Amino acid sequence: MTAPKAISCEAIRVACESCSLRALCLPMGLALQDVDRLDTIVKRSRPLLGGDHLFREGERFRSLYVVKSGSVKSSTRDADGDTQVLGFHLPGEITGLDGIEKNAHTCSAQVLETSLICEIPYGRLEELSATIPSLQHQMYRLLSREIAYENELLLLLATRNADERLAAFLVNMSGRLRQRGLCATDFCLSMSRHDIANYLGLSAETVSRGFTRFQNEGLLKVDRKHVQLLNVTALEVLGAATPAPTIHRF
Amino acid sequence: MTAPKAISCEAIRVACESCSLRALCLPMGLALQDVDRLDTIVKRSRPLLGGDHLFREGERFRSLYVVKSGSVKSSTRDADGDTQVLGFHLPGEITGLDGIEKNAHTCSAQVLETSLICEIPYGRLEELSATIPSLQHQMYRLLSREIAYENELLLLLATRNADERLAAFLVNMSGRLRQRGLCATDFCLSMSRHDIANYLGLSAETVSRGFTRFQNEGLLKVDRKHVQLLNVTALEVLGAATPAPTIHRF
C-alpha cells in the first residue's frame, strides 16, 4: 500500500524516456526532417523540482514549455490575490500558450513534482513555422485544441455539481494518461486536494468528501495521492452525462 | 424610454459600416497590401436574421466568421442535452476558432439579432498565412487571446458569486463596446436573461434579481434589454476585485 507514488512516477518516467517532440509531433503529421529542424531549437534543462516555476504571471513571454515527465500546474491570480488553478499539464502536454498575444504571461506555471521540461523559444518556433506549412498547421491545431478544451471546462464549471466535476476530473486525467500509454486506472495525483478543488471551483473539503463517497460507493480506491479507478464507466456517466435530472435512492 | 433598442443597434450598425477586416487587422500590425490580399478571400453575405445559425456543433469546419454588425452567441451541448452558452461575439470579434483542431465545429454559433457576418474560408486563410509572416503572427495572437480570455472566464466561474459574475459581465460588455468606439454606458443586450444566466453559470432568476438589486443600489438603470451603467467604477470593483473578503453594512 506504500510507495505507490514511486511506482507511478517511475512509470511516467520510463514511458517518457522516448517522449520527445518526436512523440508529440509525429502523430500530428509532421515530416521527420521537419521534426528534426524543430528539435534543434528545443532547449532541454536539468530536472526541475516541485515548486519551481517555469514562468510567472506578468513575466515577459519567451518560450513555450513541453512536459517531458512529471507534471505542471498553471494558475492565475486576480486583483484580490485569490489564486485560480487553470490546469494541470501531464507529459507530452504544452503550457504557456496564453502568453503569445500580449507577449507576457497571463498565468504562472509551477512544477508539481520532479519533472523534465523542454523549453521551446517562441520566436524561433514562429520563424520556423513560417517556413514549414505543416508545422504552422499543427500550431493552429494546438491552439485550437486548447480553446476547445477550455470550452469543455467552462461547461463543467457552469453546469455540473461537485460529484460530477470530480468524476469528470478523474476521467479526464485517466484518459490523458492512457493517451500517453500509461496506466489509466491506477495513478498518482501529483497535485494537492486544495489544487484539485480550486481547479474545479470547489472547496478542498468538498473534494475530500467526494473521494470518500466515491470510495464508499466502490467507484474507486484512494489512498492519499494514489488513486485506483474501479468503475470507470460509472465515473464517465457521472462526469459527462447524468442519465436523469434527479436520481432517487432508497 | 421606448426604442432604446433601435438607437443602440443603429449605433452599432453605423459604427461598423467601416468595420471591415481592415479595422480588425490594421491595428494589429498587418501591412495594408497584406490586408488587401486577406480581403480578397473574405466572403460577405446578406444580413442574417436572429436565430440563424452560422454553424452547428459537429458540422464540418470550413470557415471562421467575423461579426461586422449585430451579435452572435456560441454554445455547446453535452450528452444530457444541456446547453451551455460559451460566449457572445460583438462587432469586430471572431468565432469558430475551436473547430480548427478536429476539422469540425465543437460548438454552435447563432445570430442573436439581424447581423452582418464576414466568412473567412479557413483553408485559404491558412494558405495565405503561410506566405505572410505578419498574418501568421496575428493568427497566433488571435488564438492566444482567445485562450487568455477563456482563462479569465474560468476564474470568474470558479471563484465569483452571482453579483460579481453579473457585474463582471456588464463591465466586460461595456469595455468591448468602448473598444469598438460605441457607447460603453448605454447599450442594448441582444441576448436573453436566460442566455446571460447560462453563460455565467447561474439561473435566469438569479440574473434577474441581480439586475434589480443593481438598479436599487443605483449602479445602473435597466429596462428590458436596455442597460445604462451609472456607476461603472463600482461595477468594476465588484466584478474584478472585491476590496475586502466581507463587507459589513448597517
Add this chain to the structure above:
DNA sequence: CGTACTATTGAGCGCTCTCAAAACCAGTGG
C-alpha cells in the same frame, strides 16, 4: 518524538437553485 503540513470529518449556515405565480410585452385578430 515533536513539528508542520495536508487530508479528513463534522456541524451549521448562506447562497443560489427550483418551483410557482404574477407581471409585462409584442403580435394577432376580432
Add this chain to the structure above:
DNA sequence: CCACTGGTTTTGAGAGCGCTCAATAGTACG
C-alpha cells in the same frame, strides 16, 4: 380599441448543495 396568446422577465417562498469554521487524524521530516 381591446381581448387573446405566447413568450420573456420579474418576484416570491422554500429547500438543498456546498462553503465556512473548527477539530481531528494522518503523514513527512528533522
